[in-house]
Amino acid sequence: PNTRLELISILKGALSKTRFEHVLRVEQTAIKLAKLNDVDIEKASLAGLVHDYAKQRPDQDFITIINENKMDPDLLNYSNAIWHGVVGAELVKQELNIWDEDILNAVRHHTTGAAVMSKLEQVIYMADYIEPGREFPGVETARDVTKANLSAGVSYQTKQTLQYLIEHNKAVYPETITTYNAWVADNG
């Protein structure tokens, strides 16, 4: 896409109405967090718009990319929740022609986080979590913490997500644990 409008029309075609509206809210939230944290506004906008681009793709699309790109075979033990970011970034690159590695890393890490995250990656990770359509216990705290301190928001979300996954007997992707160890745990 050459313009925001062109990208918007591609996203409309690729996503359900509710998912598309989520994406627009993530973009707006990302722009606000970018302004507060001296992050490139254009990149925050673009990364917010494309972060869930692959969310509604069939599993087989991801399995093919994992195999063809010789990505970590452990990925095959997970599902769309993990694939749409980590593997979906490859579709953002190839199909949307977005080659900026800052933006691609923000897409890759928006679900699991990562031990080391740029400010842009942190902005997208948090915008996805606190956009105004989100409703879960603790979201108001998450919004307050994140506005006051971006990295404190990252730590807050990481802990909440790990607790949620364990509470619901969900498989924890190793990078989620790596994020927890880097952003939450002390090594005492």
Ligand code: DGI
């Ligand atoms: O795509 P969104 O719904 O906007 O949000 P997301 O990409 O942050 O999260 C998608 C889902 O992934 C969400 O229900 C939480 C879940 N998730 C996050 N980390 C892990 C995970 N699921 C599993 N199984 N393992 C993880 O480590």
Ligand code: FE
């Ligand atoms: Fe997502």
Ligand code: FE
């Ligand atoms: Fe998220």
Ligand code: FE
């Ligand atoms: Fe999202």
